[in-house]
Each structure stands twice: as C-alpha cells, then as structure tokens.
Amino acid sequence: MGSKDDTAVESLRLKTPSTLMDSLIIRRRSFDDAQSRFKCRKVLGIGGKEPSKVLQVLGRHESYLLVIPRGYETWQTVIGSTLFLFGVVWLVFPGVWLSLVGSQTDPVIGNMSCRIIAGALFGIVAITWYTEPSSMQSLRNILMLQYIYNGVATFSMTWAFMTNKSKILLCLAIIHGFLTIGSVFYYFAFREMNKPTPDKPYSKSMDDKNHID
8 A cells, every 4th residue: 555655656746847847947938038039139130230131121221339430529529618618708708709809780789699699509519418329310410510500600700701800700710610620520430430331241340249140
C-alpha cells in the first residue's frame, strides 16, 4: 500500500512543473516577445540612425539622429547673445540709439519702432535657445529665420549708411552681415551633412553604439 502511494506521489510530482521551470518558461516567452518587438522596430526604422527600407519606400528619408556640424552650438550662443544685446539696447535705450545714428524722425515714432524691433529680436532669441534640435526641419527653420532677419538688417543698414554716413550704422551692418554669412553657412552645412540617400545606405560610424544592426 505504501509503495503504491509513493508511486502515485512520484508520478504526480513529475507531471507538475516546478517553480523553476515556470520561471524559465516565462523568461523565455518574455525574451521572445522582446526579440519580436526589436525586429519590428528594426524593420520600421524606429530607434536607428539610418532610415529603414520601409521608410524609404514611404518616401521618408530623414535620419532620427542628426549630424550636427562642428561649432554649431557655439554659433547659436554667439548669434543669440548678439541679438539679445541689440534687443536690450533698442528696448531700454531707444533714444540713445537714435541719437547715435543721427536720426531726425519723431522721437515717439522712433522709440516705438526700436521697441518693436527689440520685441522681434527677443522672439528670435527665444526660438533659437528653446527649440529642441529634434528634426532637420526645426533646425532649418531656426537658421532660415536668423539669416532672413540678419540679411534684411544688413541691407537696410548698408542703405542707410550710404545716405547718412554714420560709422555706427557701418559697424552694425558689418556685424549683421557676419551673422548672415554664418547662418547661411550652417544652413547649407546641415543640408549637406543630413542629405537623404535612398539609393545608398548611410555610412555607419565605428563608434555608433545606438545603431540597430
């Protein structure tokens, strides 16, 4: 009788999976699910540096990790600080600015114009400093905003200098011209360094640890 009970208990023990086996099975299923999600992300091009074949077929070639030209952060600090300084001067001391350039306009109209320009400069500075470089389009828009303003300012101040012959206007025209050239340079540098190549895959960096192979 005892031997039959022992045999039944042994048989029941063999048929019932242990806690260790259950844990291994659960881990294996979790690993398989993770592998499936990883393969799906790779096919769709999510999380990788190169655009996937699916995104190329759909017509989207923008890389998820942008290639930023050297010195771009420094340049944004320089141009943002310069425009911020001009904005403070034109907002707080518009009368001093008008007297320096020899303006003969009505002081009320001149002060109002300077303060409106200062508000526009503060807006450009805020967009420059607080826009996250998350996509190529956002960076191009920032640089386009910068070189359009500085280009127009350079042309206007140069034209005024030809009439007024003020050295202050000449210095400001040179400064804005320098800012225009820098913004245009980085605009085209971004376009060249992040140019989509649907026919050829992007070159993989040897030290790229975030790329999905």
